[in-house]
Amino acid sequence: MQTENSNIGSYKFVAEPFLVDFTGHLTVGMLGNHLLNCAGFHATARGFGIPALEKLHCTWVLSRLAVEMDRMPCQYETFTVETWVENFYRLFTNRNFAVLDETGSAIGYARTIWAVIDLDTRKPVDLPAEAAGRIADYLCGRPCPIEKPSRMKAAALEPADTLPVRYSDIDINGHVNSIRYIEHILDLFPLEMYRRRRVRRFEATYVAESRYGDSLAFYKQQTGEDIYEVELRKNGAESVCRAKIVFADAPAPSA
């Protein structure tokens, strides 16, 4: 199902029934899961994935994510995720995505920004020269026609919800996984919202890691007619993640 013979990786998926929401559309969290998996497939097949970085005692971490969809794939719909690296700098690498329907038309795009951290200190380090050399061979100038992740403002004064970090939130690194944050953030909105509206754009900035035992407070604020910003703070203090959600009219129920 993978095409690895070019700068662009192409991977086919089906929107599985337990991974769609009550409107029958793939959830933003599960789309995010597919995007991050494709990033891993693409990088690993080209020699600059996590296995290559781990040999250099470091790893990739997702720093920012922006997804913008004209529509989400429907239950049982086949769709393709394409991904490519736009460019890289000392501290950050930009990877973009297109989501295509069965006819090959784009139904959405995503931008991600990745950092490299040391496996012990979990602090950012420079992109190793060896990885940079590999990435340079695969850069791709294909346009990604959505806005870059934006600056986000301060959070509300009162948390909309507070959740303890649970077993199912934790990934193999011992931290809350990037996808779970998305699910928890979208759970802050009432079901009624998703009946009338859909998530057109979702942005997240991952600031710090949280662990089992942490308490996550979700500060939610409406910052525009269809725009909400959410800040997650752990244990009443440190900012962990910021998100921006832009809603649009949901498609007619027949869609």
Add this chain to the structure above:
Amino acid sequence: MQTENSNIGSYKFVAEPFLVDFTGHLTVGMLGNHLLNCAGFHATARGFGIPALEKLHCTWVLSRLAVEMDRMPCQYETFTVETWVENFYRLFTNRNFAVLDETGSAIGYARTIWAVIDLDTRKPVDLPAEAAGRIADYLCGRPCPIEKPSRMKAAALEPADTLPVRYSDIDINGHVNSIRYIEHILDLFPLEMYRRRRVRRFEATYVAESRYGDSLAFYKQQTGEDIYEVELRKNGAESVCRAKIVFADAPAPSA
């Protein structure tokens, strides 16, 4: 990736990094997701899946699930799910599963029991003769060497946790999806438990449906050295789901 030319359906998967837990093993919830998808693939390809039943104004619902694993697939491991129908009765159909590693050795099995409900009343109805006729062509006597789902006892007096039903819990039918119950139930155990122990067997009986706005109380009781039973009740009264979890020693960290 599918084999549809026999009574047994065979489907290949990879344990994706965001779908494994902190020990690097596929979660029980995501294994359940794969099993239920395979049930759908198998039945639909043979003319007795949900699309066929919907034409008769009814649908399949999962009534019971028992999964028993010698070990769970590890991150990035390829595994195969095989599924077949053991037999069917007026009200219940038994479908079994084997989970195979890359060499084709079984690492676990599952048993499921399915009922048919009317799309409007959501009450059980007799298996339509048309579907029964199709199923009869595909019965398979292959053994499934794990115990059938067992009777479960009464619940504890005090809930271990209470959760509101949220957006991400709800499936396309407007009810909490079967997989989310599994995740919430396993979140009742502290992370420390999963460091030392693994889930060897997980059983669930789905008794009633719950919806957005319901409050789910989780009554947890230890009923044996390694055995826990959980009852979910909605809105302080009606039983929704019962589960039994049997733990065993976790594999050594190198596994």
